[in-house]
Amino acid sequence: MDNLNPCVKSMEYVLSGPLVTRAAAIEKELEQGAKKPFKEVINAVTGDRQAMGQPPITFTRQVLALVSYPELIKYSNFPDDVKERATFLLTGCSGGSTGSYSEASGVEIVRRRVAEFIEERDGFSSNWQDIILCAGASTGIKAVLKLLDCETSGLKTGVMVPIPHYPLFPAVIAEFNNMQQMNYYLDESNGWAISIKELKRALNDTKGTCKPRALVVVNPGNPTGQVLTKNTIREIINFAYEEGLFLIADEVHQQNIYDNNSEFHSFKKVLMEMGLPYSKMELASFMSSSKGYMGECGMRGGYAEVINLQSGVKAMYLKSISANLCSTVLGQIAMDCVVKPPEPGGSSYKLFVREKNSILKMLTENAKIAVNAFNSIEGMSCNAVQGAVYAFPQIYLPSNAIETAKQKQMHPDEYYASQLLENAGISIVPGSGFGQKDGTYHFRTTILLPSAKLKAMLQILRKFHEDFLKKQQ
């Protein structure tokens, strides 16, 4: 243990922490007939739509079946556009097979299609050679941050990360030897907005302790669910330009927007709209097949669009990912279905639209259901979930609950979450795992549960919370 990588030791990752492990254990206990105040564990931890029992998009799965077993293209009656898609994708695979390696950066025709998707989305050109297909956004983010892991005149690389944040970022940063996390706080009182004043505050407070090199923005927000306005994005880009920061935009939830007054604007688009000198800034944007209405988490599809790198740096980036050979080809094909869904007139189109709309309709309802419920519970408040797939309510905890937690050497909201799990069978993630202002307490819940189940969970939670507060009095 003494000879273990210290970065691995210090790294923390709440989504696989003790509470998640405990929830799994309780499920097994229930299977084995243990008596509990509840019949099942409701898992509200992950942003994993299909784990919640929701069906995948038929088109994607039919394409995956055909590229896995091409005999089906000849001898089955799958829709024409599915057969065409599968046939076309196989022409891009070496030896016409998904069983051969692709280039480290991915299958060229898929990379080209991602570029087309971005062009259509933003109205600005995208170079397919700036597209790197990766196994989910996570590996892509890691590969880009790795480039920045270096000492500059004795100082570690500083990476600005939002608080609260998606826990992947601190986990990855912690694993690098020469990287330091610089926290900037989202403004809960203002719908988790990002303020330039706060970005400057974060920068100044760490002056001299590291060399600020990159700014991470998660839009739509995870766990916070806010969607950035174009104006805010402009201000952020301007700030990053002035400070010479590499922009790292986690935009994996770009297809999950629920609020009628909110719209997704990619950093790439706004950067281009702003023109020179901004349009020449280094930017990495990440997308995944795991989110949106697809929710193909297990397929591990994703892409990074990395623009304006010096050619030498670009070459190093490609070299550094090449030792991993390539990301899963079937995951790349799942990504192809994300960026190029069935088209009007195609035989899969109607079904696709029906499936897509029913999912997004349900999530839009769930977002409202969850937020309204939390705001109607005494001692809870929750900002609107404008996008992404989580709600992040603040919970009021009485002082003696906080005291009890401290005695148990737990974060107060971790203690709350463990009580919720043990007494009500609801598994959520304590806010302390995402970071939060001192003295405030939160938890993250997914809104991906089927609406009926979500409502049931919220009622159980309301009951638990009221009892919890009573007990503490």
Place this chain on the structure above:
Amino acid sequence: MDNLNPCVKSMEYVLSGPLVTRAAAIEKELEQGAKKPFKEVINAVTGDRQAMGQPPITFTRQVLALVSYPELIKYSNFPDDVKERATFLLTGCSGGSTGSYSEASGVEIVRRRVAEFIEERDGFSSNWQDIILCAGASTGIKAVLKLLDCETSGLKTGVMVPIPHYPLFPAVIAEFNNMQQMNYYLDESNGWAISIKELKRALNDTKGTCKPRALVVVNPGNPTGQVLTKNTIREIINFAYEEGLFLIADEVHQQNIYDNNSEFHSFKKVLMEMGLPYSKMELASFMSSSKGYMGECGMRGGYAEVINLQSGVKAMYLKSISANLCSTVLGQIAMDCVVKPPEPGGSSYKLFVREKNSILKMLTENAKIAVNAFNSIEGMSCNAVQGAVYAFPQIYLPSNAIETAKQKQMHPDEYYASQLLENAGISIVPGSGFGQKDGTYHFRTTILLPSAKLKAMLQILRKFHEDFLKKQQ
């Protein structure tokens, strides 16, 4: 560029080097009608069976199709054992879908099956909780080495690596800040054998420059094709025990044995046979869906069996892989088909055996064809290819060829390889990319080409080599 991760800068990976890039460029030139002394580029670089146009194992692909699109289980006439396998595997996926995340360590029922495979192979028990499913062996190897990336009383971690070696190892080691490669040479004059004398030599020569912590062994050898005898493995284990080294066994080619007098023995098995204290040594063994007769490279299936870790270290290991969420679930399912192929009596059995045998028969022939050809060419010699999927002949290069290379600032065998590519359209990997004794020159060629194509390539190569020698006189 100055602020780029220095480890990334220094890292080298021959399999995506300039020659590979050049080969791809030449292919495009030919497509565009360029006139060359050859009509096609013969790619003999990768160990990618399906890229060479060989079909996959039908059973694997049928299972993948069904778990991708489960409707096929109900409404199609796939073989019963395929339907049963797909149905069973889906019970192990959250929400019964391959689109949901698995645990970071993989789907439990697949991990259990890997353990059964190992027990059957070795005759010793295997704990499914020691099995980590990973996206090909590469990510698994990286994750284990990462644990050892630390400074011990001012010294970097030393990792013993064979020369010649699979280039992944130096690439990975170079990316870690506190790791140093310690080279030990395989004995070409003795069929690329590993001698304990040489291991001790390597250890002594680096005394004081690093803290030796791990010993990497690749068996069957890549690029060298030797298969270790049980006696050699015993000696290696004994050496590792005396020196307190973590054993890292790359055994991805364990199902590729061609020589009648050779047999694959896993390090795990020999360790257990040797009993205490050896059976308590830390060992990581790696397997992949990319090799063997399956050759499912693009699926990115693989596993690591990691035994005898302290529970604390084990926990840190699991934590460190958890931030990547999980490896591709379809890749895990490909791995399931590797460790649990169709069984006698099952409706897929006969076809499977036919497919498997024809592949292994072809590879066995190819191994002989290649070695005989190289040994019959003036100025070339090649050890027997007992296993794996490559031949690694030594080539004699006249002094003026070496001189020309130096003027071009190329390794002599890199110059040879580039000449072979430009004049004969054959793409191979120069030995300098794998490491070799100073003053010796080699190249690696795959033996995965269809036999006819392999023979054609060998004739072109013979002709080129003779002309090359003439020119240099």
